[in-house]
Amino acid sequence: MKRYIVVGGGIAGMMTAWTLHQRNALHKIYISPQHKTASLIAAGVINPITGIRFAKTWMADEIFPFTFETYRFIEQQLNVSFFQLTKIFRIAETVTQLNDWSARSESDSFQPYISDDNDISPFIGKVRMGQGGFFIAGAAKINVTALMGALAKYFEIQGMLVSEKFDTDSDQSGVIFCEGIEILKSNSFQKNPIVPVKGHYLVCAIPELKTNFIIHGKATIIPQPDGNFRVGSTYQRGDISAMPDDTQIALLEEWLKETIQTPYEVKDVLVGIRPSSVDRRPILGALDKEKNIYVFNGLGTKGYSLAPYFANHLCRHILDSESVMDEVNVNRFSYS
């Protein structure tokens, strides 16, 4: 069996390495300590319902069960805990939104995401309700530090982790590039399809807010294992500096004040760069079939929802010659 090198230690690279390893087809995973990893900034929220009209996340019904099963399997195999099912308390700004959700609740296809228990009393006096609110079920939260740390340690014990930059200029074969925004330096594409989207999170103490649920209002407020909350996140296209930006911090504080009505203290600011794609879909498949060079990138948002499913999709393409879905296939872009 041919074994592959994976380049990148974000969620795309880790899930690809894990899937290959399950098939006895992983040689090494390279993780460059000198490059930033967006996956370690992400709050690991898995949200099945998005947008102001409450649409289902793209392919949620198919992707989420696979993703949840994969994370549970990793927890079991590595004896680590990082996956938590949760609900999202969604603040309704308008009566139309409440009516929209009520209409969704009648639909069979939305039943996995409708909560039986809609007790909003813990939020009264703490959260600015707008026109009210409701819970979205079927969401999850990943403790990203625990997951990524456990996988890195596992590959290290297997002798498969190389903690250095992979030389992308060398002549190689059997490589899967999962480099996040570092792909912007690559000459593989005639026009690079990755768009960097910078994001900020505030890390806040909100002592009077006692909840394990995610709150989604003007700001999204995500409880953390240490008792603090992540408040985010912003979207700034094109900026690739890792420096925090005061206007974005001010914007997040403004959103936070519009979402809660209790005191808070900003303890830290986190910045990451999302490797978004021009059409907002993942990018995967063969860059050079003869040399066995592949790519998995374009996880601008929802990396933690999509990566397990599409890592498996890519590995089935590589190992079992299954075709790649048109919507995510790298061949929708021109490459050299």
Ligand SMILES: Cc1cc2nc3c(=O)[nH]c(=O)nc-3n(C[C@H](O)[C@H](O)[C@H](O)COP(=O)(O)OP(=O)(O)OC[C@H]3O[C@@H](n4cnc5c(N)ncnc54)[C@H](O)[C@@H]3O)c2cc1C
């Ligand atoms: C503020 C913010 C909040 C977010 N919140 C969420 C969220 O709640 N839920 C969610 O699902 N997603 C979230 N995201 C999006 C998520 O971070 C991305 O979807 C995901 O992390 C992209 O993963 P990736 O593996 O493609 O890239 P990255 O995580 O950036 O990983 C790229 C890796 O490649 C390595 N690398 C690059 N070049 C080389 C080389 N030559 N040799 C060796 N290694 C190399 C880097 O070191 C890095 O480890 C958020 C993003 C931001 C910025």
